[in-house]
Amino acid sequence: MYPAIIENYDAPKSVDEALQAFAKRGSESCFVAGGQSLMQAIKARVLSPKSLIDLQHVTELKGIEYNKGVVRIGAMTRYRDIAADERLDGAYQALRDAASHVGDRQVRNRGTIGGSLCWNYIAACMPPTCMGIGASLELVSKAGKRSLLAEEFLHGPLETARRDDEIVVAINLPAAPTTCGSAYKKWGLVTDALPVVGICAYIELGDDRRCRVARLAVGGLATGPRRAEAGEKSLIGVSANDGLAISKAAETAATSTETQSDIWADADYRKKLIETLGREVIVTAFARAEQGKRS
C-alpha cells in the first residue's frame, strides 16, 4: 500500500543532470516518468528503489518534432499530447489510436510513451504499436548514445534492452511514404482496459496500390510483444478491397502467434481476438494508406 523508505529524490532539469544523478545515486535508483505504472509497483513494494530520479522537469524530453518526414517524439511526451497531435496520421496514426485509449484520461494526463516502453508491461499498448510502425528508440548514457529498433529494445514482459544507467530520450519514427497507414486496436474485459490482446497493423502501398510492406505487431503475450511475420508475408501484394486475403492474413497472424491462457481469456480465444482485431486494423491501415498522408 505504501512505498518502502526512499532515501533520495532528485528532480533534474536536463538529461545531463539526470545522468549525473544516476551516477551519484547508484544502481538502486529508478527513473520515474509519468509514474502510472511504476508507482503501482513501488506502492506494492514489488520495487523498492533507494532513490528516485524524476524526469518530469526535463523539458528537452518533451514534445513532438517533425523534420523532413522524420518524427521525433520526446520520451516524456504524454499520451494526451500524442493523442491530440493530428499530424500523427497515416503511417503513424496507430500511435494516436493507442494513446487516446490508454487507461483513462487521468492516466493520459501523466503517462508517457517513454515510460510505457521502458516498463514493457505485458498488457500495454505502446510496445506493440511502436513495433508495428517501425519506431526506434534513442538511448543516452554517460558512455554515449545508441539507437535500437523497437523490436530490439522490447524483450519479454517487464524486460528491455535498456541498461540501468541509460535514459530513453526519444522515439523516432522513420520518414514514411505518403501511401502508408497504420492502426491499433485492443480488447480488454471492460472498456479501455489494459489489453488482453492489442494489435497494430502497418501497411505501405506501392505504386500499384498493392501492399508493399506490412507489419503486424501483437501485444498482450506472455512472450512479450511479437511481430506476426507469417501474417505480414501473406499481405504482400494484397490490395485494400481484397477482403478474403485480408481475413486470411489475420487468421494466419492468429494461428502463428503463440498465446497463453489466463483469467481473461484462454489461448484459443486470444487467437480469435488476434484474428478479429487483426482484420479490423489491417482494413483501417489500408484505408489510411489509400488516403495518403495529409501533412
Added chain:
Amino acid sequence: MNYVGKQPGWIGRQFNRKEDYRLTTGKGQYFADIVVPGMLHLMFVRSKHAHARIKRIDTSAARAIPGVVAIVTGEDIRSEIKSLPQPVVVPALPARYPTFWPLAVDKVKFNGEPVAAVVARDKYVAEDAADAIEIEYEPLPVVTNMEDALKPGSPIVHDGWENNEMFALTFTGGATPDSQATNDAEVDHLITSADVVVKGRYRVHRCGVTPLETRGALATWDDADGMVAWITTQRPHIDRLALSDVLDIPTEKIRVIAPRDQGGAFGVKAPFYREPILVCHMARKLRRPVRWLETREEHLMSVSQERDQIHDLEIGATKEGRIVALRDRGLADNGDGCEGVYWGYLMPFLGSALLPNAYDLPKCDIKVRVACTNKAVLSPARSFGAYPTRFALERAIDRLARRLNKDPADVRRVNLISSLPYVTATGVHYDSGDFLKVWDHLIKTIDLPKFRAEQREAWERGRYIGVGFGVGAELSGVASSVLVPMENQPGYGAATVRLDPRGKVQVFEGDAPGGQGHETSMAQVVAQEFGIHPNDVTVTHGDTSTTPFGSGTIGARAGSYTMSAISTACRVLKKKIARVMAHDLNLNADPDDFVFVDGSVIYTKSDNVRKTFREAVERIIMAPLNLPAGETGGLEHTAFFEADAPMICFSAHAAFVEMDANSGQIKVTRYVTSEDVGTVINPQIVEAQVQGGVVQGISNCLFEQFVYDEHGQQLTSTFENYKLANAADVPSVEVHHEAGTPCPHTPLGSRGLGEGIPGAVPGALTNAVCDALKPFDVDINELPLRPNSVWRALKEARRAAAG
C-alpha cells in the same frame, strides 16, 4: 370542510438531497476522515497460504523498528479474547459454527486470513514492520472446490470436523422428516409425470458488491468511561452488543458510532468481523486510540465475496408452460465460514428460501448444502444469496419456453403469482402487490411484439439482437419473525422524533446508511406529517448513545420499517398537539379535526381557527401550564414499527443485447425495469437505487470474479484484476414505477427497495444473450458471462449442429 394546503405535499416529490452539499464540497465525514489525537495505526499481516499450520512467528525484526508500539499474534490473544461463536452473533439455525479468533490460531485456512497485527505510530512504519515479520508455515493440502470439499478424503478445513459440511437444510415439505419425505415423493412424481421436464446445472461464480470505501475501525479506551469505537458498519447497535459480549465490556461502557457518511456498504459492512474485535481489544490493552483502515487488497481478499453457488434444478411443466413442480439441490462454497452474524451460510440459506421468487410454485422440493473450503467466507452482498437462485430459475424458465417453442415472456406470465398475499412453498410470506400489473406494464413499455419483429428481420440480415427477462420478489425490510430466528435480532423499525420550541424537528434512528439518502427522504416524511419544510428537519443516525435500537441498514428496512416508525411517532405527536390545541381553544374536537399544513395547525371546521406550528409546539414544550388533564409537557416520542407480516417489493426486468456471433462480444443496448415500490417518497432516490442495483448486477454478471488458483492463491486482489463496470460499459436503465400499488401494511404505503435489485439481472442478461443467439441454439447456464464463454458455446453449438 376539507382544508387543502397551498404547499404541495413532500411525499412523492422530487427534493434535492440534503446530504449533497457536504459531499460535493469535500466536507463529508467518512471513517478515514476521523482523527483522534495520538491515534496509533494497526496493520494486519495476512496469510500467504491457503491452508497451513503456523510453526513460528518471529517478530523481533519488526519490534526493533522505531515507532512500533505493539505486535500481537493469535497465540498472544487467544487467552485474552473470547473466541467466536458467541450467542449474540449466532443464528437460531442448526449449523456447525467454527471456532475462531480475530487472528489465526494454530493454522490458517485461507490466503488472506489475519495472522498477526502491528500497531505503530505511523501507518507507513506499520507496513514496514508488517513486512519484517517472519512466519514459518507448514503447508497443508488445499481444497478449493466445493464439490470436492464434500467428498470423502477431502482435506478438512476445520480441525475436529469429520467433514466440510457447515450447513444443510430442507426448505419444503414441513418440519418433520416424514412430512418432507412425503413432499419429496410427491414432487418427484409430479416431475416424472410432467409433459416436459427441464433439468440443468446452473452455476454462479464468486463475486459480490464491493463498496468504494473499505472497512475500518477506530477505538478509544478510557478506564472510567470505557470504549468508543467508530466502525464502518451497517449495524452499530448490533456491533455494540457483540463487542460487549466478546470483549466483556459492560454495555453501558461501550459506544459504537457508525460514521455519518459511509462510502457504500451493500451488505459488506453488516457482519461482525474479526478486525474490529482486535482493534477494540488493542485500544483497551494499550490504553491508546488504535485505528485500522482496510486496504483495498485486504478487502478484496477477505470480504465482498458472495454468490458462488451451484444449483441442480429441475422443473416439470405442462405443455402450456405451467410449471407443476420444482426440485432443487443447491450447493454453496462458504470458504472458511468464520464470520459473526451471517457465518456466510445465511446467504445461500435465504437464497434457497427465496428460490421460488415471484412464481406460483406450490410443489417444491428445495434443499441446500453449504461447504467449507480454503477460501474467504462469504460476506453479504446486495441480493443476499438470491443472485444465483434467481439466475437458475430464470434460465430454467427460458429453456422451458424454448422446448415448448413459446415466448419466454408468455411462459413467465403464466407462472407469475396472480393473487396476494401468498406464502411460498418455502414458507416465505409475500404481503401485497399486483405482479401481473407490473409485468404487463413492462411488456407494454418495451413493445415486445415490435421487438420480436425487429429481431426476426435482424436475424435474416445476420444481426443478433435479443431480449431477456428476470423478476424479483424482494425483501422490503425484514420482519422480526424472520430476523429473530435467522440472526437473533429484532426486525422492528425504531425512531425518536423530537420537536423543539422553534418548531423544528430532530429525528434519531439507529441504522447506518451508506448513500441511500435517508437524511432527505426521512425529512420529507416528517415534513409531510407536520406540514413543515424538509430543511426544518435533521436526522441523526448510527450512534448507539443517541439513537434507539435499530437492527441496521439491511434488507431495505428504511423505506418500509424505519420510515413507518418515523411516521408513527409523528402521528402520536400530532395527536398530542391537536388535543392541547382543542383544549386551549375550548373546542369540542377530535385530533382528526386538525390538519398540519403550510406551517400551521388548522381546525378543519373553521379554518381561521389556527396556530402556527411553532406556536403550537412552543407552548407545549416551554409553557406547559393548564394542559388537559393527564397530559404532560414536552414533545418527543419513540415509536417501534413492526409489520403484520413480512413484506416484499416486486420488479420485472428486461435486458436487451446485441451479440457478435463471430467473436462472442456482448453489448448491453438497453435495460428496462418495471417496479412496484408502493408509495414513492423521493422519486429520484428510488430511481437511483434501481440504476445502481442493475449496474451492480450487470457488473457481477459480465466482469467481476474472485479467482482462486488450485493452490488457493487469490488472483483478484486489486481493481486491475477484480474489474468493476465503468461508465462506458453500461447503459442508463429505464426505470418505471407507475404500475406500483401502495403497501397496505405501512402507514405511508411505502415499500423498501434496493436490496434485491441485482438478483433479477443475471437471468435477464443471460436470457437475452441466449435469445439473441437462438438461431444457433446456444444454451449458457454458467456465469460469468464472458465473450470467451459465448464464443466457446457458439463453437460447440455449430459443431453439434454439423453432426
Added chain:
Amino acid sequence: MNKEISIIINGEVYQHSVPIRMLLVDFIRDVAGLTGTHVGCTYEGVCGACTVHVEGEAVKSCLMLAVQANGRTITTIEGLAVNGKLHPLQKAFNDHHALQCGFCSAGILMNMAEFVRTNREPSEAEIRNALIGNLCRCTGYAHIVDAVKDVVGGAGSAGAARQ
C-alpha cells in the same frame, strides 16, 4: 529520507518537511487536512477517488509522491467552489442526484471539471468514456452522465462551464 517541499493547494502555500515516500494523497489528507479527496484502492490507482488537479489537469494523487508536487499548484474538491459559489457541476450533481454515498464524487467532480472546460458539447459516449477513470458503485453512472450533460450544453442546459 525527508525533503522540504512547498505545494500550493487551493491557493494556500503548504511548506513542510515530508518523507520522500509520502504519497501526494496522504499529504493532501493528513498534512494539509483536506479530507475531501478519498482513497478507494490500494496501489493500483484504478478507482479515481483520489483525483485532483495538478496545474489544472486531472491526475490521480495516489500515483504521485508529495515531493513530485513540489512547487506545483494543486486544486482539490475543497477548492472547486470559489468564494462559496458552487461550480456548475456541483449544482448539477445535486439537481440530478448524481451521488449516493458520495465517496467517488470528489474524484468525479475534479475529473469532470477539467473535462467540461476542455470539451464543448461532448456526446454521451464521450462523457462516459471520460468517466472511465472513476469507479462508482452506487449510482450506475446514469445520473452522473445526466449532470455532466446538463453542464456542457445542449438545449435548456445550465450553460457551458467556466472553471
